[in-house]
Amino acid sequence: MAAGAARELEAILDAAVDPFIACGPDERILHINAATERLLGWDREQLVGRPVTDLFPPRLHRFHGLSLPRYLLSRRKALGGRPTRVFARRRDGVELQVEVTVGATGLDGDERIVFTLRRLHEVIDSLEEPVEHISSGSGVASHQQTVDRLYRLLVENAPLGIFHFDRNPVITACNDLFASFIGTSKRNLVGLRLLTLRDEGIMTCVRESLAGRPCDYEGVYHSLTTGKEIPVRIRFAPCYAEDGTVEGGVGIVEDITERRRVEAEREENLAQLDLLFRGAPVGIGFLDTNLRYVRVNETLARINGIPAEDHPGHTLPELLGEPGAIAEQGPRYVLRTGEPLVDQESTSDEDLGAPGPRRWFRGNLYPVRTPDGRVLGVGVLIEDITERRRAEEERAHLYREAQEAIRVRDDFLSIASHELKTPLTPLSLRLATLERRLERGENLDPGVLRHARHQLTRLTGLINDLLDASRIEAGRLALHPESTRFDLLVEHTLAGMEGQKGNHTFEFEHPREPISVHGDTFRLEQVVSNLLENALKYSPDGGTIRVRLSLTEDVAVLSVTDPGIGIPEDQQQQLFDRYFRARNASTRSYGGLGLGLYISRDIVERHGGRIWVESAPGQGSTFYVALPTLASVQPALPQVWPDRHLH
Numbered sequence: 303m304a305a306g307a308a309r310e311l312e313a314i315l316d317a318a319v320d321p322f323i324a325c326g327p328d329e330r331i332l333h334i335n336a337a338t339e340r341l342l343g344w345d346r347e348q349l350v351g352r353p354v355t356d357l358f359p360p361r362l363h364r365f366h367g368l369s370l371p372r373y374l375l376s377r378r379k380a381l382g383g384r385p386t387r388v389f390a391r392r393r394d395g396v397e398l399q400v401e402v403t404v405g406a407t408g409l410d411g412d413e414r415i416v417f418t419l420r421r422l423h424e425v426i427d428s429l430e431e432p433v434e435h436i437s438s439g440s441g442v443a444s445h446q447q448t449v450d451r452l453y454r455l456l457v458e459n460a461p462l463g464i465f466h467f468d469r470n471p472v473i474t475a476c477n478d479l480f481a482s483f484i485g486t487s488k489r490n491l492v493g494l495r496l497l498t499l500r501d502e503g504i505m506t507c508v509r510e511s512l513a514g515r516p517c518d519y520e521g522v523y524h525s526l527t528t529g530k531e532i533p534v535r536i537r538f539a540p541c542y543a544e545d546g547t548v549e550g551g552v553g554i555v556e557d558i559t560e561r562r563r564v565e566a567e568r569e570e571n572l573a574q575l576d577l578l579f580r581g582a583p584v585g586i587g588f589l590d591t592n593l594r595y596v597r598v599n600e601t602l603a604r605i606n607g608i609p610a611e612d613h614p615g616h617t618l619p620e621l622l623g624e625p626g627a628i629a630e631q632g633p634r635y636v637l638r639t640g641e642p643l644v645d646q647e648s649t650s651d652e653d654l655g656a657p658g659p660r661r662w663f664r665g666n667l668y669p670v671r672t673p674d675g676r677v678l679g680v681g682v683l684i685e686d687i688t689e690r691r692r693a694e695e696e697r698a699h700l701y702r703e704a705q706e707a708i709r710v711r712d713d714f715l716s717i718a719s720h721e722l723k724t725p726l727t728p729l730s731l732r733l734a735t736l737e738r739r740l741e742r743g744e745n746l747d748p749g750v751l752r753h754a755r756h757q758l759t760r761l762t763g764l765i766n767d768l769l770d771a772s773r774i775e776a777g778r779l780a781l782h783p784e785s786t787r788f789d790l791l792v793e794h795t796l797a798g799m800e801g802q803k804g805n806h807t808f809e810f811e812h813p814r815e816p817i818s819v820h821g822d823t824f825r826l827e828q829v830v831s832n833l834l835e836n837a838l839k840y841s842p843d844g845g846t847i848r849v850r851l852s853l854t855e856d857v858a859v860l861s862v863t864d865p866g867i868g869i870p871e872d873q874q875q876q877l878f879d880r881y882f883r884a885r886n887a888s889t890r891s892y893g894g895l896g897l898g899l900y901i902s903r904d905i906v907e908r909h910g911g912r913i914w915v916e917s918a919p920g921q922g923s924t925f926y927v928a929l930p931t932l933a934s935v936q937p938a939l940p941q942v943w944p945d946r947h948l949h
């Protein structure tokens with residue numbers, strides 16, 4: 303054939319709508335036209351020389367013992383020119399259903415086999431029928447056309463991908479959205495065999511729906527053409543022919559990318575909430591309508607003293623026994639009334655009857671409802687406020703103590719001024735008397751002088767006590783201990799008080815042997831005279847003051863017993879506190895600053911001793927002072943030089 307004629311023929315073939323393929327007797331491709339290039343996605347240069355069977359799926363390469371072209375040629379007469387439906391294979395592997403007609407030209411050696419293909423897209427063409435065609439119709443046919451048209455519009459405009467398939471299963475129709483999911487055009491999809499989507503899940507659903515059972519598929523569809531991955535949900539349903547048999551199926555495709563994103567976001571939010579829930583410093587729990595725990599966080603588990611995982615499914619009484627039954631009254635009330643209980647405080651022991659140290663709780667209980675108002679259960683928020691309560695109590699205690707200190711200070715100031723002033727009036731009177739007598743040249747009365755001196759001594763004593771107390775507070779009361787005969791010290795002090803004893807008598811008992819202590823003579827005398835003065839002062843009716851000194855192994859014990867007013871039991875502990883004066887020692891009847899015993903205790907304790915009292919109101923008191931003897935405070939004798947201690 304002349305080259306010009308060949309080019310002309312080629313141009314004619316390229317202008318044809320249907321794809322043509324020509325091959326030689328060896329079944330290798332000699333020529334394809336432009337329509338074939340478009341349909342199958344190959345350039346003609348790539349195909350020339352390749353076996354024509356490359357354009358068909360491998361399973362069709364041999365048919366009934368013949369190659370596909372030979373088989374089709376053998377069927378030609380029987381078909382009488384009608385096409386055969388087969389699957390052609392595109393370059394990208396997608397299979398398309400086509401109608402093929404095969405012819406042969408020339409002799410054996412110069413044979414040409416010509417394939418004419420037709421893409422099966424009649425259905426899609428009918429979907430795209432313009433509206434005017436339908437509305438121009440009339441009668442039953444026109445009505446049917448209108449219904450079809452509406453149906454098509456519905457399918458086309460649906461926000462879901464929709465495709466129909468026949469029993470083969472080949473896609474017979476679809477909408478644009480479905481085509482966009484797959485990543486190709488609608489034209490390319492119609493006639494496509496579903497098997498070529500190569501997704502086992504989809505095929506299972508296809509088979510199910512062809513067996514008459516609807517089926518759901520959810521998965522990630524990998525587009526063969528665009529390579530995109532789209533999470534989809536496909537609902538498959540069978541389509542029935544008029545005789546009731548399944549003639550195919552329909553798939554409704556939903557792109558669930560957004561849903562997946564929302565789900566992922568929700569999961570993340572829930573995870574964050576869960577983190578908050580777990581770590582919250584407040585106990586959080588949820589009880590269902592049977593008052594069984596659904597969930598609790600770690601803090602509530604700690605409050606209940608039971609691991610969090612042991613809560614679900616159990617009621618409060620099941621978990622906590624009797625206290626749980628009491629605690630359950632709250633949520634029960636909330637369920638019954640639908641009213642919340644806000645800021646309820648309770649104590650573990652008094653309110654709930656739980657054993658162990660007292661704990662305080664503050665609880666909020668509220669009904670948990672669905673958006674339509676149905677009560678799902680009771681939300682529980684519990685705070686352990688024990689620490690806060692303790693701190694509050696501590697603060698209140700400190701406040702009371704501070705108030706008490708202020709009161710004591712005020713009392714002291716008024717007592718001190720009274721006490722200091724009391725001796726001054728008689729003193730100035732006596733001095734005035736003396737002055738008058740001197741002026742008149744009269745003899746001086748030694749009694750008046752003695753009294754004046756006594757008032758001065760008392761005043762000095764009070765001032766000394768005040769100074770000593772402030773020295774003790776500042777830690778500056780100095781002691782000068784030395785070996786001291788305690789028995790002689792007591793005797794000497796008693797003798798010094800002879801002038802003050804009035805209608806009292808002293809009785810002194812002591813062991814024969816001397817009692818020595820390591821002490822500050824002046825300060826120990828101060829202790830003894832304070833006890834004796836008190837014994838005299840608080841025994842207004844006179845009587846015997848018994849002073850006893852005894853010696854146990856290494857402790858000397860002095861006791862001073864008086865028949866006086868005694869001390870109320872609940873005040874005995876505080877007697878030795880600074881400024882403390884017992885209730886029954888009214889300022890008016892018994893002067894004093896409440897410092898003597900405070901100073902005495904400090905002195906005794908700093909000697910390694912102890913001071914205490916035994917007393918009953920109205921029955922007198924006995925004050926005891928125990929001091930370690932000198933022998934007991936001697937350092938242990940060194941073993942190596944015993945001689946040194948012999949002299």
Ligand code: ADP
Nearest residue numbers: 836837840868883884887894895896897898899
């Ligand atoms: P005061 O100067 O008030 O006597 P003290 O410190 O010596 O101070 O005594 C403290 C308080 O102890 C006294 O106010 C008094 O209430 C009580 N008290 C001390 N000794 C006796 C006692 N022998 N009999 C009864 N009460 C006493």
